[in-house]
Amino acid sequence: MSQALPAKRLLSLDIFRGATVAAMILVNNPGDWGHIYPPLEHSVWNGCTPTDLIFPSFLFIVGVSIVYAMESKKETPANHTKMILSALRRALILIIISLVTQLIFHPGFEHLRFPGVLQRIGVVFFICSVLYIKTSQKTRDWLFGILLIGYYIMMCFVPVPGFGHANLEPETNIGAWVDRLVFTENHLWSQSRTWDPEGLLGTLPAIATGLFGIRVGSWLKGKQHDDGTKVSWLFIYGTAAAVAGLAWGLFFPINKALWTSSFVLYTGGLATMGLAFCYWLIDVQGYKRFSGIFIPFGINAITAYVLSGYIPHYLYKITFHTASGEKNIYQLAFEPYFSPVNASLAAAVALVMLLWVIMWVLYRKKIIIKV
Template sequence: MPVATKTRLLSLDVFRGATVAAMILVNNPGDWGHIYEPLEHSAWNGCTPTDLIFPFFLFIVGVSVVYAMESKAEVKTNHSKMLWSALRRMVILIAISLITQLLFHPGFAHLRFPGVLQRIGVVYFIGTVLFIKTSQRTRDVLFAVLLTGYYIVMVWIPVPDTGKPSLDPETNMGAWVDRVVFSTNHLWSESKTWDPEGLLGTLPAIATCLFGIRVGSWLKRKDRDDAVKVSWLFTYGIVAIIVGLVWGLFFPINKALWTSSFVLYTGGWATVTLALCYWVIDVHGHKNIATFFVPLGVNAITAYVLSSYIPHYITNKPYFGGKSLYKVLFEPYFQLYVGSALSGLLLVFIIWGLMYILYRRKIVIKV
């Protein structure tokens, strides 16, 4: 469908596009046995650059909700239509994930129910409901309740399986809830006992979206000039990083658990990054740096979905003399870690090329 005529926040498209590019890169190394440390997730506690990617995307979802819906949300007669649209989008995202799994690995017996697109869909829908139906003050209170409530549940309430609180992978409250609700047959294939996109962890993930909604609402204010907006955002972001680090001493920063400290720490970095992009691109007009990332940002979900299909059906298949593209182009000519990273980078450029064609034709594929 044609690109909407309303003004887009170019820095947000750049930020979203860069996040999607990073997501494609880290999810598709040429050799999973040879990955540079910054391109891997933390083994458990801690935060690598790769751990920032998913929370950045959910933060961007929150900012995008404000820019896409604020004017419509002011008219109450639009609310029903907006909510049904958000519900439809959530269902489609969940369906895309489940259908993709079934195409790659036919059969329902071990179909993974939680997942990245599932979490994006659920968080988007709940974030939309909260943005349309509640005030910013109410959302701020809910943000605090989600983070403190999740901390209490995870750190102080005994897990039924063990009779004591735990933050370890298989014995924490979130893992227990996932096993009860989904059973071990429908969790992350690497463990079958817990899931990094589990049910309980979606609650603080909603807080990440609320973080983005607050930042988006501040950016759209017309009673403050750009210098004040950016100064406030940098301050807000830095304070969140510091509070996240301090809270991390008691409730460790952990992506798989999506801990409250992780929400604040990553939300702070997302705020600082968006503020920098906004100041450089939208305020000072350095739009030339946006050329590469905007096509990925405009069709972000399409790019992400293709990053699953293209490797499965093309680049990872032994079509090239019985070898994959990585083994033909990179393994013989580069040091293993370099070749593995370059293979992922090649996929980024392949998908960028496809998104660029859509962008030039003014096509935005919306779910």
């Protein structure tokens, strides 16, 4: 659905979202998966690379955005049912987009992956929306703690059927067992079939990431404090959360694939500081010189992300006959002119630039494509 661009938006939030989406597209679309700079790859297991920060930052932004989109409407109880149904519709559309995309790229239901990035975004958005509409901030704070501590207990103390003691290994942790039980191995991540990085149990702490964003969004949007106080406390809050995440990580390792509780605190803290800096620089100080680079992605974030899957898929299917055989665009435009790792990066950057042009056209026409 298309609609006109709203007159009033939080510019720093759009820019922070846009930068996150641009980074997401960059790391998801290297020209050659065999040649990638280490910071542009996910951690093999425990640990956190810059790439590991992207998805939690987006879910954090989902939480912040819920506050800005729903605060005024939720004050009227009569609106609640309509708001919840709208959130459910948007969540279902995200899930359907992901499943349909898979079927287009790889026809057949036999190995259709049920969990996924868009699925997790949809579920987190819907549950966090309901919690924001129907509960107080105090209740949400309690739920935040319960989710993180409860997940820690499940992962570290609940025995795994068929494997014995609780553990945090990829294939034998309780989350992987639940995913195989619920989805079966045929419908999990294609590179594993025994576990999934967007699995069912890991969605619980992912919801906590969304609640983290709601807490920050409520503070940022509140009128009780001046901008300087808001920014100062956001930096303090973010720093405290990141340090707490590092401390918890000493015995519940920071791990993106498991979305551990320490990962929630660490990435949420960094995202809070990132948004606070953007808010101070752009909305408080009024420094907007380079804002146009990221705003087009921020305005149509989901559209950009979905297109980033379709465009390279079909673009690299185009081949040209050369003296040395059939070659695709990547092999012709990038491989001959760069080292393998730089060719891979250049192709990813080129895709980001191509998508930026498309998003810029939509932005200039003041069009938002909403699910």
